[in-house]
Every structure is written in structure tokens, then in C-alpha cells.
Amino acid sequence: MPDLHSHAHPLTGASSDYAALLDAVGDARFVLIGEASHGTHEFYRERARLTQFLIEAKGFSAVAVEADWPDAYRVHRFVRGLNGDNTAEEALGDFQRFPKWMWRNTDVQAFVEWLRGHNERTSQAKVGFFGLDLYSLHRSMDAVVAYLQGVDPDAAERARERYACFDPFGLNPQAYGYATEAGAAEPCEEQAVEQLVDLQRRAPELVRDGLLDEDEYFYAEQNARLALNAESYYRSMFQRQETSWNIRDTHMAQTLEALDEHLTGQGQQARIVVWAHNSHLGDARGSAMSWERDELNLGQLTRQRWPESTFIIGQTTYSGTVFASNDWGSPGQVKAVKPGLNASVEAQLHQVDLPTYWLDMRSPQVYGALNTKQLQRFIGVIYRPQTERWSHYVMTSPAAMYDALLHVDTTRALTPLDADTAPDDAEEDVPETYPTGEYPTGE
Structure with a gap:
């Protein structure tokens, strides 16, 4: 050796x-x-x-x-x-x-x-x-609505109506995933796609008119893309493990590519x-x-x-x-x-x-x-x-x-900023998918 x-x-x-x-x-x-x-x-x-x-x-x-x-x-x-x-x-x-x-x-x-x-x-x-x-499903949907509310209240209302598809499941994306995969509810994929496409279609108008500067529009667009991919991810959690893992890492790769394009579009060498x-x-x-x-x-x-x-x-x-x-x-x-x-x-x-x-x-x-x-x-x-x-x-x-x-x-162990590290009652406190064993320990 x-x-x-x-x-x-x-x-x-x-x-x-x-x-x-x-x-x-x-x-x-x-x-x-x-x-x-x-x-x-x-x-x-x-x-x-x-x-x-x-x-x-x-x-x-x-x-x-x-x-x-x-x-x-x-x-x-x-x-x-x-x-x-x-x-x-x-x-x-x-x-x-x-x-x-x-x-x-x-x-x-x-x-x-x-x-x-x-x-x-x-x-x-x-x-x-x-x-x-991609775990911030509801926070990202809220962010999309909030940004549109500031520039186009009618567009914000359309976004609310589309994202209302998720309302019956509260802030529990796992419940949404289980219900849709079990056939007890219709998936919200179409509504998430419509919202992302609608936002992308209006990008030239929003940025040109100064309603959202390029950074803030990019933030909103990424939240809409995240909502779409998170919808797919939470449904996949009740399928084969590698399916949800691959959706998650593919989303991260897509986000990295979008970030590269955004920075390059601003004249930087990303x-x-x-x-x-x-x-x-x-x-x-x-x-x-x-x-x-x-x-x-x-x-x-x-x-x-x-x-x-x-x-x-x-x-x-x-x-x-x-x-x-x-x-x-x-x-x-x-x-x-x-x-x-x-x-x-x-x-x-x-x-x-x-x-x-x-x-x-x-x-x-x-x-x-x-x-x-x-x-x-x-x-x-x-x-x-x-x-x-x-x-x-x-x-x-x-x-x-x-x-x-x-x-x-x-x-040695890192030092947390919070003495109490138990999770709050937040929506996305759900187990992640991992590449090792039966326990969520490998990531």
C-alpha cells in the first residue's frame, strides 16, 4: 500500500x-x-x-x-x-x-x-x-404570494387560489404526500406548475418596470420552483426511498444551475x-x-x-x-x-x-x-x-x-446557539431521506 x-x-x-x-x-x-x-x-x-x-x-x-x-x-x-x-x-x-x-x-x-x-x-x-x-414548501408559497402582493394584488390572489389546493392538509406536507399517494386527494402539481409558469411568463414585465429588481424576482421565482419540486418530493416519500432522494438532490442541482445563470446574467463570473x-x-x-x-x-x-x-x-x-x-x-x-x-x-x-x-x-x-x-x-x-x-x-x-x-x-462537537435544540412546531419538521440503513442518519 x-x-x-x-x-x-x-x-x-x-x-x-x-x-x-x-x-x-x-x-x-x-x-x-x-x-x-x-x-x-x-x-x-x-x-x-x-x-x-x-x-x-x-x-x-x-x-x-x-x-x-x-x-x-x-x-x-x-x-x-x-x-x-x-x-x-x-x-x-x-x-x-x-x-x-x-x-x-x-x-x-x-x-x-x-x-x-x-x-x-x-x-x-x-x-x-x-x-x-426544498423543505420550505409552505414558507416558499407564502413568499411567492407576499412578493406578488407588493407588485400585483390580482396576481397574488391567483397564487393564493392555486396554492389553496394544499390547505386541507394544514402545515403538514407529509399528510399531503400520504393522502395523494393513497388516492384520497388529488395532487396539487398542476397548480404549482401553473404558478411557476405564470411568474416566469411575467418576468420581463416585472423586472423591466422595476416592480421587482432582478435579485428579488430571482428569489420569488426560486420559491415558486421550490414549491413545485417540494410537492413532488413529499408525494415521493411514500414511494421507493431512492425516488425522494433523487428528487431532492436534483432540485439542489437545478437551484445551483439557476444561481449560476442568475449571477452570470448580472455580469459576474459565477x-x-x-x-x-x-x-x-x-x-x-x-x-x-x-x-x-x-x-x-x-x-x-x-x-x-x-x-x-x-x-x-x-x-x-x-x-x-x-x-x-x-x-x-x-x-x-x-x-x-x-x-x-x-x-x-x-x-x-x-x-x-x-x-x-x-x-x-x-x-x-x-x-x-x-x-x-x-x-x-x-x-x-x-x-x-x-x-x-x-x-x-x-x-x-x-x-x-x-x-x-x-x-x-x-x-469535537460544534456549539449550538440555542440551549434548547428541539424543533419548534414548524411545518417542515419531517424526517429527511438518507442513503444509509433504515435510520435517518446517513446525511
């Missing part, structure tokens, strides 16, 4: 840590930075640190994250100086869906504060912050950093997600859409602690992470015997060592160490999933 230690780039906290990685990124316009869990401080810290270098040294113009579109757009307005929030913590206030700690934590707060300061200092185009996910879990960003074609379950993901779709312009970075750990929950909707807690299993990529990376480092997967020696099929751990917002092998490990070929791999051998 090749000696990975001789090919490892140690990370010490120095400003030069990522110089070689930035060189490896080259002219890529999409840098996807993953994480092996949603509750690890070092993953958030290093991802933010690397993103700062990409913004300052390579002119990246947007950060797109695995978060709901309306919630992230409040942060976007804050970092661009466009809303009334006075602090980063206030700007993160719309992240109330379980798990709140995924975005309401001290590491994200620090990055949002940095991004606001960067935008105030820069003479270049300001960097935006956007969400890619360069976008994407933050999401390894299971979304590591190319699914290099794992059992594709080999056994016909699942695709955002990393695969991005590579296929922009093969020469995509660079994927995964993050892993061997042991430590993580902030996670026992069950969906339960309060989070600090949990011990078991050492990586034998025959896992985590165990192999542990043998390098460095606390923190990164590997270039395109190096022939590294590629040869990490292109074999081996177990890889995925911890989502739930961590079940008692069933870890079945709940959290997937067979992968890491070198096929990532262009670079960042390993922190011993990690």
Missing part, C-alpha cells in the same frame, strides 16, 4: 495551509466542500476557512448551502447589508426547522459575520449566501462554493448509493453538468465527539464518536498519524490507495453508535467521490 504520510499536506493553522489546495482547485468555478457529519466543529471551521481563501484569493461570488431557500436568503440580505438584522445571530433566526444546530451554531455565526465584513470592505461584487434545499454533507457532494457514482440503490446526488450532477469546472472536497474524522440526536426531532447532545471501523477509509487515514491534513486524490499514489472499495462513515443529524455499522457506513471508492480529502483525526 502506498505511504500516504509522504503525500499528506499538514494543516497547522498557518495562512499558507491551503496554498497547494488552491493551486489544485485552479480555475474550477464550483468547489463543493463536504462534511462527514452535521455536528462537527472542525468540519465547519475548516470549510469556512477554505471558503474565505476562495473568496479572497480566487474571487468566488456565492456560497450555496444545504439549507432552505427562504432561511438562507435572510442571511443573504444580511451579508449584503439589505435587511434590518443587526447581528449574524439575528440573521440566522429563520433556521427553526429541526435540526436548528446545523446552521444556528457558533461556527456559522462567525462565518456570516466575516462575510458581512468582507462585503463591506470589498470594492468588488459582494458575495451572496443561498440555500439549495464561482460558487457549495456546503453540504459528504453524501450529497461526494460523487454518488463512486459509492453503493449508485452501485446498489440507483441514487444520484448533487456532486454527481455538478460534475456531469460542469466536468472541467467542478472540484469536490470531502472531510473525514477517525474519532472524537459530535453534536447529534438520538431520534428525529429529539434535542441534540454531545455524543462520543467511535473510532473508525477496521477496513474503513477512516481507519486508513488514521494510520497517516497526523492530526489534520489533506490529500490530493489526483496524485497517482493517493488515487491508487483510495480507489479501492472500502467502508466510509456518514453521520447525519442522528447518530446511533449501537448500530453504527449498519446505520452509518457505506461501501465507497473515495478517490472516485472526491478530488481532495481533508482529514481531522480527532474532532
Whole structure:
């Protein structure tokens, strides 16, 4: 087996840590930075640190994250100086869906504060912050109506009438999905399509007349597109698991493409950093997600859409602690992470015997060592160490999933902003779909 230690780039906290990685990124316009869990401080810290270098040294113009579109757009307005929030913590206030700690934590707060300061200092185009996910069905419908109410009350009333199709199910999209798949109710797909088409048809008129500036129209259009895709997603939850997973990641890829087109249309060279879990960003074609379950993901779709312009970075750990929950909707807690299993990529990376480092997967020696099929751990917002092998490990070929791999051998749990991390009574507190095991733990 090749000696990975001789090919490892140690990370010490120095400003030069990522110089070689930035060189490896080259002219890529999409840098996807993953994480092996949603509750690890070092993953958030290093991802933010690397993103700062990409913004300052390579002119990246947007950060797109695995978060709901309306919630992230409040942060976007804050970092661009466009809303009334006075602090980063206030700007993160719309992240109330379980798990709140995924975005309401001290590491994200620090990055949002940095991004606001960067935008105030820069003479270049300001960097935006956007969400890619699709869980905000009702909030997005409300946002569409609200924007139309401000520019065309008649159009807002038409939108209300179309979206009223969802009213019998209250704020529970799962109830809608179950009823429509069981044949107890008619799907609302046609109404969601009509609303998106109506908004798109009027785009030249709305933007030309100044009724909505380009950014605000884009926000409204994306909310209408989200409502359409979320309608399909919630119906698919009662079909095969891979169906809902594929709808979700396809939506994220569509949103990324729309964001690229929007920024390019504003005269910018769109360069976008994407933050999401390894299971979304590591190319699914290099794992059992594709080999056994016909699942695709955002990393695969991005590579296929922009093969020469995509660079994927995964993050892993061997042991430590993580902030996670026992069950969906339960309060989070600090949990011990078991050492990586034998025959896992985590165990192999542990043998390098460095606390923190990164590997270039395109190096022939590294590629040869990490292109074999081996177990890889995925911890989502739930961590079940008692069933870890079945709940959290997937067979992968890491070198096929990532262009670079960042390993922190011993990690610690992130720090939430909220003492009580149980979910509020919000509409979209529903289990997500995951690529591993029977439990919702793999994302």
C-alpha cells in the first residue's frame, strides 16, 4: 500500500495551509466542500476557512448551502447589508426547522459575520449566501404570494387560489404526500406548475418596470420552483426511498444551475462554493448509493453538468465527539464518536498519524490507495453508535467521490446557539431521506 504520510499536506493553522489546495482547485468555478457529519466543529471551521481563501484569493461570488431557500436568503440580505438584522445571530433566526444546530451554531455565526465584513470592505461584487434545499414548501408559497402582493394584488390572489389546493392538509406536507399517494386527494402539481409558469411568463414585465429588481424576482421565482419540486418530493416519500432522494438532490442541482445563470446574467463570473454533507457532494457514482440503490446526488450532477469546472472536497474524522440526536426531532447532545471501523477509509487515514491534513486524490499514489472499495462513515443529524455499522457506513471508492480529502483525526462537537435544540412546531419538521440503513442518519 502506498505511504500516504509522504503525500499528506499538514494543516497547522498557518495562512499558507491551503496554498497547494488552491493551486489544485485552479480555475474550477464550483468547489463543493463536504462534511462527514452535521455536528462537527472542525468540519465547519475548516470549510469556512477554505471558503474565505476562495473568496479572497480566487474571487468566488456565492456560497450555496444545504439549507432552505427562504432561511438562507435572510442571511443573504444580511451579508449584503439589505435587511434590518443587526447581528449574524439575528440573521440566522429563520433556521427553526429541526435540526436548528446545523446552521444556528457558533461556527456559522462567525462565518456570516466575516462575510458581512468582507462585503463591506470589498470594492468588488459582494458575495451572496443561498440555500439549495426544498423543505420550505409552505414558507416558499407564502413568499411567492407576499412578493406578488407588493407588485400585483390580482396576481397574488391567483397564487393564493392555486396554492389553496394544499390547505386541507394544514402545515403538514407529509399528510399531503400520504393522502395523494393513497388516492384520497388529488395532487396539487398542476397548480404549482401553473404558478411557476405564470411568474416566469411575467418576468420581463416585472423586472423591466422595476416592480421587482432582478435579485428579488430571482428569489420569488426560486420559491415558486421550490414549491413545485417540494410537492413532488413529499408525494415521493411514500414511494421507493431512492425516488425522494433523487428528487431532492436534483432540485439542489437545478437551484445551483439557476444561481449560476442568475449571477452570470448580472455580469459576474459565477464561482460558487457549495456546503453540504459528504453524501450529497461526494460523487454518488463512486459509492453503493449508485452501485446498489440507483441514487444520484448533487456532486454527481455538478460534475456531469460542469466536468472541467467542478472540484469536490470531502472531510473525514477517525474519532472524537459530535453534536447529534438520538431520534428525529429529539434535542441534540454531545455524543462520543467511535473510532473508525477496521477496513474503513477512516481507519486508513488514521494510520497517516497526523492530526489534520489533506490529500490530493489526483496524485497517482493517493488515487491508487483510495480507489479501492472500502467502508466510509456518514453521520447525519442522528447518530446511533449501537448500530453504527449498519446505520452509518457505506461501501465507497473515495478517490472516485472526491478530488481532495481533508482529514481531522480527532474532532469535537460544534456549539449550538440555542440551549434548547428541539424543533419548534414548524411545518417542515419531517424526517429527511438518507442513503444509509433504515435510520435517518446517513446525511
